[in-house]
Amino acid sequence: MLEVTGLSADYGSFRALFEVSLGVEAGETVAVIGPNGAGKTTLMRVISGLLPPHSGTLAFEGRSLAGLEAHRIVEAGIAHVPENRRLFPRLTVEENLRMGAYMSSARARFVERRGWVYALFPRLEERRNQLAGTLSGGEQQMCAIARALMSEPRLLLLDEPSAGLAPLVVQQVFDLVRRIREEGFTVLIVEQNVRQVLELVDRAYLLEAGRIALGGTADELKRSDTVRRSYLGL
Amino acid sequence: MDIFLLEAVLNGVMFGGLLALLALGLNLIFGVIDVVWICYAELVMCGMYTIYWLHAVYGVPFPLAAVAAILLVALLGVLLHRIIIEPILGSAPINQLLATGGLLFFLQSFATLLFTTDFRNVGIHLPSLELGDINLGYARILAFAVALVGAAALYLFLARTYLGTAIRAISQDREIMGLMGVDQRRIYLITSAIGGGLAGLAACLLVLQYDVHPFVGLSFGPITFMICVLGGLGNMIGGVIAAFIMAQIIAIGGYELSVEYSEVLAFLVFIVLIMVRPQGILGK
Amino acid sequence: MNRSWIIAGVGLAALALVPFVASPYVLHIAVQILIFGMIYTAWSFMGRFGLTSIGHGAFLGIGAYTTALLWNLYGVTPWIGIPAGMALSVLLALVIGYPCFHLKIVGHYFALVTLALGQVIALLVIAARDVTGGSLGMTPTQVGESIFAFQFPNRTHFYFIALALWLLVLGVWYWVAYGMRRAALDAIGEDETAAAAAGIDVMREKLRITVISAAITSLGGSVLTQYLMYLNPETVAGVGISLQIVFAAIAGGMYSALGPTVGALLTLTLTESLRILFGTHFIGAANTIYGILLILFIVFLPRGIMGLIEQFSLFRGTREKESRLPL
Numbered sequence: 021m022l023e024v025t026g027l028s029a030d031y032g033s034f035r036a037l038f039e040v041s042l043g044v045e046a047g048e049t050v051a052v053i054g055p056n057g058a059g060k061t062t063l064m065r066v067i068s069g070l071l072p073p074h075s076g077t078l079a080f081e082g083r084s085l086a087g088l089e090a091h092r093i094v095e096a097g098i099a100h101v102p103e104n105r106r107l108f109p110r111l112t113v114e115e116n117l118r119m120g121a122y123m124s125s126a127r128a129r130f131v132e133r134r135g136w137v138y139a140l141f142p143r144l145e146e147r148r149n150q151l152a153g154t155l156s157g158g159e160q161q162m163c164a165i166a167r168a169l170m171s172e173p174r175l176l177l178l179d180e181p182s183a184g185l186a187p188l189v190v191q192q193v194f195d196l197v198r199r200i201r202e203e204g205f206t207v208l209i210v211e212q213n214v215r216q217v218l219e220l221v222d223r224a225y226l227l228e229a230g231r232i233a234l235g236g237t238a239d240e241l242k243r244s245d246t247v248r249r250s251y252l253g254l
Numbered sequence: 255m256d257i258f259l260l261e262a263v264l265n266g267v268m269f270g271g272l273l274a275l276l277a278l279g280l281n282l283i284f285g286v287i288d289v290v291w292i293c294y295a296e297l298v299m300c301g302m303y304t305i306y307w308l309h310a311v312y313g314v315p316f317p318l319a320a321v322a323a324i325l326l327v328a329l330l331g332v333l334l335h336r337i338i339i340e341p342i343l344g345s346a347p348i349n350q351l352l353a354t355g356g357l358l359f360f361l362q363s364f365a366t367l368l369f370t371t372d373f374r375n376v377g378i379h380l381p382s383l384e385l386g387d388i389n390l391g392y393a394r395i396l397a398f399a400v401a402l403v404g405a406a407a408l409y410l411f412l413a414r415t416y417l418g419t420a421i422r423a424i425s426q427d428r429e430i431m432g433l434m435g436v437d438q439r440r441i442y443l444i445t446s447a448i449g450g451g452l453a454g455l456a457a458c459l460l461v462l463q464y465d466v467h468p469f470v471g472l473s474f475g476p477i478t479f480m481i482c483v484l485g486g487l488g489n490m491i492g493g494v495i496a497a498f499i500m501a502q503i504i505a506i507g508g509y510e511l512s513v514e515y516s517e518v519l520a521f522l523v524f525i526v527l528i529m530v531r532p533q534g535i536l537g538k
Numbered sequence: 539m540n541r542s543w544i545i546a547g548v549g550l551a552a553l554a555l556v557p558f559v560a561s562p563y564v565l566h567i568a569v570q571i572l573i574f575g576m577i578y579t580a581w582s583f584m585g586r587f588g589l590t591s592i593g594h595g596a597f598l599g600i601g602a603y604t605t606a607l608l609w610n611l612y613g614v615t616p617w618i619g620i621p622a623g624m625a626l627s628v629l630l631a632l633v634i635g636y637p638c639f640h641l642k643i644v645g646h647y648f649a650l651v652t653l654a655l656g657q658v659i660a661l662l663v664i665a666a667r668d669v670t671g672g673s674l675g676m677t678p679t680q681v682g683e684s685i686f687a688f689q690f691p692n693r694t695h696f697y698f699i700a701l702a703l704w705l706l707v708l709g710v711w712y713w714v715a716y717g718m719r720r721a722a723l724d725a726i727g728e729d730e731t732a733a734a735a736a737g738i739d740v741m742r743e744k745l746r747i748t749v750i751s752a753a754i755t756s757l758g759g760s761v762l763t764q765y766l767m768y769l770n771p772e773t774v775a776g777v778g779i780s781l782q783i784v785f786a787a788i789a790g791g792m793y794s795a796l797g798p799t800v801g802a803l804l805t806l807t808l809t810e811s812l813r814i815l816f817g818t819h820f821i822g823a824a825n826t827i828y829g830i831l832l833i834l835f836i837v838f839l840p841r842g843i844m845g846l847i848e849q850f851s852l853f854r855g856t857r858e859k860e861s862r863l864p865l
């Protein structure tokens with residue numbers, strides 16, 4: 021579904037990604053793991069159109085995403101839940117969801133969509149008129165994911181959903197991702213919490229210093245020495 | 255209470271409504287796009303001249319002329335953003351302020367070229383409402399009422415529509431607007447149109463009370479900026495509150511001292527208040 | 539370095555010759571170029587370090603009206619009146635500057651506060667019309683050629699006075715640009731917090747440069763009045779003249795010594811040529827063009843004409859570092 025080939029990108033004046041290649045099939049859940057500063061967030065931003073790539077190709081469902089602006093990529097069916105949630109703090113939960121459904125196709129089915137999302141996230145419905153900036157960390161993460169789902173994406177990009185959250189909440193977030201997965205969504209997730217995310221996904225890539233160091237099924241990565249030593253503390 | 259003081263206070267309230275409308279337009283632009291249109295009052299002047307030209311010179315009925323003026327100034331707002339602001343959106347905000355300063359010169363002088371410095375009146379003289387010894391011009395009352403309606407309409411637009419919500423959102427987190435499927439550039443252009451439209455609306459109301467001439471912007475431009483800064487630049491509610499405060503200072507000052515000293519007083523009050531609370535009344 | 543001195547020397551000699559070769563009309567313009575050049579240069583002391591003021595008309599007006607009023611009302615010689623005006627301007631600069639800088643009012647906010655300042659002075663002049671003549675303006679009482687009254691109807695004499703003052707201000711420019719303060723001010727312009735962390739007394743540096751700017755602008759206002767022998771609130775206070783100062787300094791190039799003077803040359807020749815070409819038919823043509831030019835300069839040539847020349851030419855002596863400051 022998503023094919024990234026030889027992607028290079030800059031972050032400011034230095035190169036953050038070197039000829040990265042990866043792929044995500046429809047229905048899969050794939051993780052990109054790696055240390056801080058490896059370029060994981062940069063990768064997400066290039067895919068969603070927030071950052072222009074330097075070279076390489078990016079194709080979604082056969083269509084090239086080259087040169088498309090972020091709002092067009094959303095229209096193409098990719099939704100990005102950014103690092104640090106990035107909710108609109110002075111809009112209510114429901115208004116944030118509205119923003120997620122801004123696209124005309126999503127707008128038309130807003131009520132239906134909203135119902136589905138609230139069924140998935142009952143806590144959000146309770147807080148629908150609360151300002152998003154006043155939500156707890158976990159609730160904000162749920163709201164951010166819910167907002168992305170409002171545009172009926174076919175590919176969901178999750179950037180470090182567990183960042184800054186308490187362990188119990190992290191568990192809830194991952195359970196949520198599991199449920200989304202069960203609903204049939206294709207998910208590309210970037211995570212530092214290696215142990216938990218490898219339990220969740222089908223396949224994974226290891227990104228180190230801007231390059232793909234390893235790629236394979238979740239089991240393969242769990243068994244790999246590199247991953248065990250550096251990221252699982254074994 | 256002295257009856258004429260009461261009249262001054264009431265006039266001040268109505269003047270406040272008009273100033274609030276002006277402040278809303280400026281604050282919208284600043285809050286969303288983060289630029290100060292220092293030529294905002296000159297845009298209003300363009301609207302006033304449009305109405306003069308259409309109604310007083312060509313006999314177009316006032317309501318039609320008013321609509322034309324609003325649409326024209328809205329278009330001017332869009333052009334201002336597209337031609338002057340967009341190319342320098344990345345550079346320091348002060349540059350954008352100065353570039354609109356260039357437009358200020360241009361509009362004032364172009365108006366002088368076209369219309370000379372003569373004061374021109376649209377020729378509509380509404381009577382006054384008499385409540386005992388108090389005279390309140392209908393023009394004033396109308397301006398106040400329309401300003402309130404305009405403010406309410408703006409509020410509803412921002413609170414209830416998708417576009418309005420997007421406009422509120424963009425000032426809270428610009429960068430991820432694209433992820434919502436929102437074309438940032440388009441939002442800026444639409445906001446510029448609304449800001450211009452509000453200026454045009456203000457022009458319709460002002461033209462019923464004052465003559466138009468190329469430098470008429472200087473009469474209410476600087477005051478409007480003071481009001482916006484006082485209320486917290488970009489804060490629309492703060493701007494409205496500050497507008498009524500300033501209007502009262504000018505009205506009561508005009509009654510107790512003189513019209514001219516009242517304005518000096520208003521500016522001095524502004525300077526002092528800004529020293530005390532630089533972020534403005536409701537600024538962050 | 540030698541070459542620059544030679545060029546400067548030749549330039550100075552040429553300037554000294556002007557009154558003897560130019561027509562009275564050209565001389566008249568030349569005097570104004572020097573005086574306005576002084577004023578625009580004074581503005582650039584603040585502008586180039588990120589303190590963009592759109593209210594310098596306040597200081598211009600204080601200088602002009604203080605000198606003229608003291609003379610007309612009390613017969614006080616401008617030799618006292620001019621410093622008095624400067625003192626008042628300095629006082630105002632401190633009174634406004636101290637709270638502003640203390641509260642970190644910068645950028646748009648600072649510009650708008652200065653706008654308010656310019657307006658207050660202009661409105662005050664108009665309101666006190668019994669004394670100042672209001673919008674109609676006033677004229678200093680004329681006594682003919684007199685050192686005591688600082689009046690020199692003989693243009694050549696005034697020319698040399700203006701030239702001397704202009705050179706003095708250029709001297710101040712070099713002192714600011716090459717003194718130890720310069721690095722501190724640049725640092726403040728780029729990142730105040732970092733500058734403060736590095737031990738720079740941000741407040742003192744900003745106040746110092748503001749005071750210098752205010753004092754010289756005031757001096758310029760007084761001298762201009764003594765030359766033109768007429769003043770009104772439009773020409774010395776208010777938004778119009780304040781923006782014109784900004785425009786000229788930017789167009790000429792506020793990062794170089796001669797830039798603002800080039801700006802004066804630009805604005806004066808523009809106004810005069812338009813007046814010659816169109817007479818009184820196209821009042822307002824000059825400002826229309828200023829307006830367009832200001833926009834074009836900000837968008838395409840933020841370092842002004844001198845900035846352009848410096849990039850391409852031999853005058854590398856005052857090479858300015860690529861600055862991330864406004865403009």
